[in-house]
Amino acid sequence: MKKEHIQILGIVFATVYGIFIAWLYWAEPKNLVEVSTKAQTTFEEVTTKTQVAIGTYEVDTARFSEGLDAFQKNNFIAARDNFEKADPERRDARTQFYIAYSFYRQGFGKFTNDDTLFKKGLDQTNNVIALDKNFKSADANLQLKTPAELKNEFEEGLKITMGDFNPLKVLRERK
C-alpha cells in the first residue's frame, strides 16, 4: 500500500471517528440501545435539513392524510402528531394551518374555551402568517378559511368580556 493511500485513509478514518465522537457528546445517549435510536433520529433530521437546503423538501403526504383523517374524526392529539411528523421543519403553511385549527376545535367550549390550547393555537396561527400571509384553505369543512380569521377567533376567545356571561352563548356552534 502506498504512503499516500495510507495518509488519505488516515484522514478519512480520523474525520469519521471524530464526527462520531462529537455526535456522542452532543446527543449524549444513555446506553448502547439509545446510541442506535438517537443515530436514527439524527440521520432523519440531517436528511430533512439537507432537503431544505437543496430545495427538495416536501411534506410527507401519507402522514398528512393520516393527520387529516384523525382531524376529521375529532381526534386532535393524533392529528397534530401526524401533522408534525408530516412537516417536521414546519415549513408548509397548509399543514401548520391544520395544526392551528386543531387547537381551536379542541379548545372550543360551549361555556368556556380552553385558554391553554387557545394560546398555543394563537402562536401557531402567527407561525402560519409568517410562512404565508395570503394563505387560504381550500377545505370545504373548515369555516375559517384564512389564518387572519382563525387568529381573530383565538383572540376573541381569550378575552373576557360581558358577552362571555350571556347564557345564549351556549347556542353558538364550533366553526
Next chain:
Amino acid sequence: MLSKVQSPKSKVQLNDTEDLSVIEGKVLETSEIEINEAEQNNELSKKSKEHFYNSQTTIRNYLFLPFIFLTVALLGGLRLSAETSAFLFIKPPLICLIFAAILLILFLRANLIKLDGWFSESFLTLTNLANAGVLFTLFAASAQIFNSLLPESGLPFWTLAFCFFWTLWNNLFADFDVKKLLQSLGGLFGLAFVVKYLILANLTAPTSEGWFQGILQNPSKEIFTWILDLPRYSHGTGYIQFFTIAFYLIGLFLVKPEMTADKR
C-alpha cells in the same frame, strides 16, 4: 560450445558457432558469481525490509496513532452513573483546552514533536494535512485526559486545576528530554488519577434512598460529598479512565519527533 560469464553489467554471451572474436568484460570465477548473486539478494531483501518498515511506520503514524488518540478523546469524558450505570458524556471545560495547548507547547519544547519534522514546505500537501490531523487528535486526547483527571466541580476541581497549572507552567521553563518528559507526565497523571478515582471516590457516599438515611449510614462520607460537591459515579468509571490514561501514555510513547524520518 563455449559459455562465458561476465561481470553483472556486461553481457553474457553464448556462442554456438566458432566465432570467438567478440569478448567483453572479464571472466569471473564461480565463487564471484555466487557472491554477486548474494549481494543482489541482500540488496533486494534490504529494500523489501525497508519498504515493509516504512509501510509499518506510515500505518502507525497515520492510522494507529489517530485511533489511539481519538479513543482517548472518546473515553476521557465518559462516566457511568451510580444508579443505573448509564453513560454520562462530560464535555471538557475550557481550562482543559488551555492545559492541552500548554502540553503541546511542552511537547514541542522537549522535542517530542519537532515542528519542522511534522510540517514543511518540502512535504506534499497531503503529508502536511495528514500530520495536522494527527496533531489535532493529539490535542483532543490531551484535552480529554485533563477532563478525565480533573474533578467535575467544586473545591477539588479548582485545587487540582491549580496543581496542574502550576506543574505545567514550571515544566515550560525546565530543560526536558523526551524520556524525562514522558516520565514526568506519567507521574503527574498517575498521581491525579489516584487523587480523583481512589481518594475522592472513596470519600464519596454511596447513593442512598434519602438524605437522612444517608447521614445515618455514612455520616462522614455524606459530609465530604456535600462539602466537596463530589459526584456519584459507578465503579466502572475508574476502570475506564485507567485504560484511557494508559492508552494516552502508549500513544505518546509511539509519537515520533519526525513523521517522515523515523528517528528519536
